[in-house]
Amino acid sequence: MSDDRKNGKRKAKTKAKAKKVESTDAPAQATEPAAATPPPVAADGRLDKKTYERELAKLQVELVKLQAWVQHEGLRVVVIFEGRDAAGKGGTIKRITESLNPRACRVVALPKPTEREATQWYFQRYVEHLPAAGEIVIFDRSWYNRAGVERVMGFCTEEEVQEFFRSCPGLERMLVRAGIILIKYWFSVSPEEQERRFQDRLENVTKHWKLSPMDLEARQHWVAYSQAKDAMFAFTDVKTCPWYVVDADDKRRARLNCIHHLLTMFPYEDVIPRVAELPEREGEGAYVRPPINEQTFVPERY
Numbered sequence: 001m002s003d004d005r006k007n008g009k010r011k012a013k014t015k016a017k018a019k020k021v022e023s024t025d026a027p028a029q030a031t032e033p034a035a036a037t038p039p040p041v042a043a044d045g046r047l048d049k050k051t052y053e054r055e056l057a058k059l060q061v062e063l064v065k066l067q068a069w070v071q072h073e074g075l076r077v078v079v080i081f082e083g084r085d086a087a088g089k090g091g092t093i094k095r096i097t098e099s100l101n102p103r104a105c106r107v108v109a110l111p112k113p114t115e116r117e118a119t120q121w122y123f124q125r126y127v128e129h130l131p132a133a134g135e136i137v138i139f140d141r142s143w144y145n146r147a148g149v150e151r152v153m154g155f156c157t158e159e160e161v162q163e164f165f166r167s168c169p170g171l172e173r174m175l176v177r178a179g180i181i182l183i184k185y186w187f188s189v190s191p192e193e194q195e196r197r198f199q200d201r202l203e204n205v206t207k208h209w210k211l212s213p214m215d216l217e218a219r220q221h222w223v224a225y226s227q228a229k230d231a232m233f234a235f236t237d238v239k240t241c242p243w244y245v246v247d248a249d250d251k252r253r254a255r256l257n258c259i260h261h262l263l264t265m266f267p268y269e270d271v272i273p274r275v276a277e278l279p280e281r282e283g284e285g286a287y288v289r290p291p292i293n294e295q296t297f298v299p300e301r302y
Helices: 003-025 049-073 089-097 158-177 191-203 205-210 213-236 251-264
Strands: 076-083 105-108 135-140 180-188 243-247
Touching (some): 158 213
């Protein structure tokens, strides 16, 4: 046998031995699955639109299952959305509710109190909107107005604010003891991103309604709102009813993260009733449709 063939065999044995050693002595992390591929991002660094729409569709199916389970179990659910102006609360609420049955999922967005309501117990006008069995109620802003806009804009006294801080945790613990599931979200947005969204609302006529005179006034009080939010958290971020903060600079990520978190708060199961087949229609021969020319149709412009 030639020296070249002998040397070739030795090299093959050496490689096989080395390969065997690698397979048995490799560190544990080498056998772990590779990290998940990061989701695609758009040119501005935000979550890719196609990825967002695909994941949102999946989450909305789960929301339908959650609602059916809430109705099946007779639960009472309250979800509070608070945060900066233009932080994306309304957009997230819209994506949560657009696939749900509105008869069992209500959005409560109260205007400023009337003269009569202003004389009531502060929490009274909110309490009347609490859910019955099988219902989900979403508060687009809530009783926390007192700790935020009312305090910063001078619509209440400091004594009323301190009374709110004393009463609110007790009220929420009482709701929980009564069997109500209470979940609170705070949407956090940077001043730069809020400014960009305000400018977008100014330039887009379909979004003008989102920019109220109060929003413009509040824009001047960024620091005061930050201090008010910190004080609110100090008193009301309690173990029984904690605040969950949503980083909302990227609207798409914020919506997906919030909805996903909301789903994880319930041990729900798929209890949606399945319809095996559609029932047959009754005989149509006995019905004669009136002449079409006797009816007024909407003009077909498209």
